[in-house]
Amino acid sequence: MSGGGDNVNAVFYADAYYPIQAGSIDGTDIVPHDNAVYRAQLCSSAGLYDPFGDPKVTSDSYHTLFVGHLSHDTDEESLRKVMNKYGRIKSLRLVRHIVTGASCGYAFVEYESEREMRRAYMDAHHSLINNSEVIVDYNRQRLMPGWIPRRLGGGLGGRKESGQLRFGGRDRPFRAPLRPIPFDDLKRLGIPPPPQGHYMSRYEIPSPPRRKKHNKREESHSKPPRRSVSPRKRTEKEEEEEFPRKSRRSTDSGGSSSRHHSRHRSEHSSRRR
Structure with a gap:
C-alpha cells in the first residue's frame, strides 16, 4: 500500500482510458468524484460510445494531431498557415458548432506522413496561434483504448474554471501518488x-x-510447420503383385522384340534371293 514519488516532478501517462482514473490527479481514485465522471463510467461500462462511428473522421489516425485551446478568431486558413510549418498538410478540420457555425476551439490536422505529424507533435505544443497558447496531442479518439470524449464526461485536460479536469494526458499527466495506493x-x-x-x-x-x-x-515463424508426409511402406503382398506384373511386362517386351528381329531377318534373306 506504499505511495509514490518523493519528487514532485515525477509523473506518468495513461495508455488506456479509464473514466474514474482520469478524474484523479494521481490515478488512484476508486469512485467517481463528480457526475460527469459517473456519466463517462456508465458509457464505458455499457459500451455506448463507438470511436469508429463518426462518419466525419476519414483521416489516418497515425498522421493526425489534435490541436486544442484555439482562439475563437482562428479560422481554417490561419491555422493551416501555422501548422504548415511542420510538414505537408493533407487535410484540416476545424470543429464548429452545428447550429451557430462558431469555432469550438479545437481542430484535427492530418499530415502526409507520420514523420511530419511527429515533428508537429514535438514542436507545436504550447505555441501561440492568434495570441492563444495551444495544446497539441495525438488523435486519441481512435488510438487510445477505452476513449470517452468530453461531451460524454470523459476527455483529457481541461481548464480549472470548468471544474472538470481530466488527468493522464500530455497537458495534465498523473502525479506520482503521495498517499497509499489501493492496489x-x-x-x-x-x-x-x-x-x-x-x-x-x-x-x-x-x-x-x-x-x-x-x-x-x-x-512465417508464427505459422505451424508443415508436416512432411513420408511415403507409405508397401506390404509384401503388394510387392508380390507388383513383381509378376513387371516380369510379365519385360517378357512381353522381349517377345515382341524377338518377333520383330526374326521378321526383319526373313525379309532380308528374301531380298538376297
Whole structure:
C-alpha cells in the first residue's frame, strides 16, 4: 500500500482510458468524484460510445494531431498557415458548432506522413496561434483504448474554471501518488496502478503510439510447420503383385522384340534371293 514519488516532478501517462482514473490527479481514485465522471463510467461500462462511428473522421489516425485551446478568431486558413510549418498538410478540420457555425476551439490536422505529424507533435505544443497558447496531442479518439470524449464526461485536460479536469494526458499527466495506493481496489475495477519506480520526469515528452509493422519473418515463424508426409511402406503382398506384373511386362517386351528381329531377318534373306 506504499505511495509514490518523493519528487514532485515525477509523473506518468495513461495508455488506456479509464473514466474514474482520469478524474484523479494521481490515478488512484476508486469512485467517481463528480457526475460527469459517473456519466463517462456508465458509457464505458455499457459500451455506448463507438470511436469508429463518426462518419466525419476519414483521416489516418497515425498522421493526425489534435490541436486544442484555439482562439475563437482562428479560422481554417490561419491555422493551416501555422501548422504548415511542420510538414505537408493533407487535410484540416476545424470543429464548429452545428447550429451557430462558431469555432469550438479545437481542430484535427492530418499530415502526409507520420514523420511530419511527429515533428508537429514535438514542436507545436504550447505555441501561440492568434495570441492563444495551444495544446497539441495525438488523435486519441481512435488510438487510445477505452476513449470517452468530453461531451460524454470523459476527455483529457481541461481548464480549472470548468471544474472538470481530466488527468493522464500530455497537458495534465498523473502525479506520482503521495498517499497509499489501493492496489486491491484498483485491480477489482480493472484499473492499472501507478508504475512505481518507472515514473517519467515532468519535462519528458511522452511518445505517441506508432503504427505496428508486420514482420514477414515473424509471420512465417508464427505459422505451424508443415508436416512432411513420408511415403507409405508397401506390404509384401503388394510387392508380390507388383513383381509378376513387371516380369510379365519385360517378357512381353522381349517377345515382341524377338518377333520383330526374326521378321526383319526373313525379309532380308528374301531380298538376297
